[in-house]
Amino acid sequence: MMTYEEFAEKKMCLAPTAEGWEDDPVALTAWYENWEDQPMQTPTGKIEIYSTGLAEWFPDDPTRPVVPHWIEESDELKERLSCERAKDFPFLMVTNHPRWRVHSEHDDVTWLREIETCKVKGPDGYMYEPVWLNPIDAGKLGIANGDVVAVYNERGAVLGGCIVTERIMPGSVYQDHGARVDSIVRGTGGLDRGGANNLICPLATASKNTLSEATNGFLVNVKKVDVLALAEQYPEEFEREYKPEAGLQVSAWIVDGE
Amino acid sequence: MKVFVYDLDKCNGCHNCQIACKDEHVDNDWSPIAKPQPDTGHFWCKVDEEVCGKTPLVRVNYLSHHCNHCDNAPCVKFAPEAIYKRDDGLVIIDPEAAKGNKDILKACPYGEIYWNEELQTPQKCTGCAHLLDDGWSVPRCVDACCTGALRFGEEEDFADELANAEVLRPECGTAPRVYYLNKPKRFVAATVVDIDADEVVIGAKATLFAVDDEAEVAAVQTDELGDFFIENVEPGTYRLVVEKEGYLTQSLDVDLTVKDQSFPEFQFFAEPVIA
Known part of the structure; x- marks a missing residue:
C-alpha cells in the first residue's frame, strides 16, 4: 500500500477496498464447503447451536441451556416487568454505555x-447524572423536567x-x-449522589456456572427527592470538595485532602 | 468570499465541531484575531438538540451553529471601531478595540457573541481566521466533521447547492454566510392500528392535504410495522386521510404550525360485514 517512510510522513493509511469485492463469497463459505479439513474448536468441529460440551458437562443448568433460548426469570435473576418484584419496582432500567464518557472515564471533562444532555443541574448546584423518563410516567409520579430523583430498588438508590x-x-x-461514585450512604441499601447505578444492578451472573453480566436492564422504582433536605441530613457527604464544571475533586477521597 | 455550508441530513450530532472549537480557542491566544476562550460557558460553535414527535414515532434534530459572519452584520454597524469584515467574508471582533463594550452582545440577533468576564471583552467564532491565514483551507469545526456535514469554501464553488440552501432566521435581514441544506421541516407520523383485531395495518395509504387549497401534499403507505412518516412538510394546517380496502376511511385535522405530530395509535376499523 505504501512504504513506512510514506506512512510516517502522512501519519495515516487508508486500506483500500479490494478490487472486485462485489464478487467475494459470503463469510465462511470456504469453511462451509470443506469444514472437515478446518474444524472449529468445538467437540464436533462444527458451529454448534446444540452445545455438545454443555450437554456433557452442564446438562441441567437452567440458565445456560444446551440450546440457547429466552429465559424470562431464574432463581437468581428476577429483573423483568413480568416478575413479582415489579410490583414494588415497576420500571425497567436501561443503563447504556454512556454517550459523553467511556464507562467512568472522562466524567470529569469540562467540555x-x-x-x-450530559448533566442536569440540581437546586443545590450539583451536576446530576441524567435520568430519562417518558412524560406519561413523569406525570404519574409528579416529576418535572430538571427535578432530582432517586432511582432505587432493594439493593440501594x-x-x-x-x-x-x-x-x-x-x-x-x-x-x-459509569457516573463517578459520590456515596451518601455506603453498602447494600445505600444512596449514591453521583448516579453510579452499577451499585444497584443485579449481582447474579447469567448462570452459576459462568461469568456473564446481566446488568444492562433491571427493575427499579423512581421517586422525586428533596435534595436540600438530604443535604441537611448528611452535611459531611454533601460538603465534599466539588466543582460543578468537573465533578468531585480527587482531594475529597484523600485523607487530610491534597 | 467564503461560505459555511452545513448539510443537516449528514449531521449525526456527535458534537465534534463544538469540541474542536474549544480545543482551538481555549487557553490559546490568537491575537489579533482572538484572545483565549474561557474553559467553560462559551460556545463559539454549538450543537443544539431538538426532540420531535411522540414515543415511539420520534425524530431528533441537531443543528450546529456559530457566528453567521453576516454581510449585513448588526454588530459591525453597532461597533464599527471594534468589529470588522475581512475580504474573505469573515467578521472579526478586535479583542483590544472591543474591550469593555458588553453591549456588543445585544447587537447580535442570533446570540452568538459571548462575554469574557476575565478579559472583559466580547468574543465569538472567528472562522479560525488565524488558521486560514496560516494556510489552512477550513476552520477546526469543519476539519473535525467526520460525516461531511460541515463544509467551508469559496461561495462560487457551492453555487449550485446554495440555490436550495437556507439561512437561520432570514427575517433578521443580516445576510448570513452560514447556509443550511436539508433543514428539517415538520413531520406527521402514525402507527395505524386495527383496534378490533389488535394488529397494525400494513399497506394503508396515508394522504396529506393542505387545508387552504385542498392540494395533495404527500401520499405514503404504512410499512410492515404499520408506521408511516410524512416528512419535510411546510408548517401549516393539514387534513390527513388514511384508507385501505376493507377498512373505513379515517380522516383527521393535523396542526403542524408550531410542532410535529405523532399518532402512536391511529385507530382503524374494518368495514362492517353485512350478513
Missing part, C-alpha cells in the same frame, strides 16, 4: 459536562437529574452507567 423526554418509552427509565 463534555457542559453539553446540555442512586440520584439523578430528570430529563422528561419522548426518547424513552413509558415503563422504562434510562440512565447511563
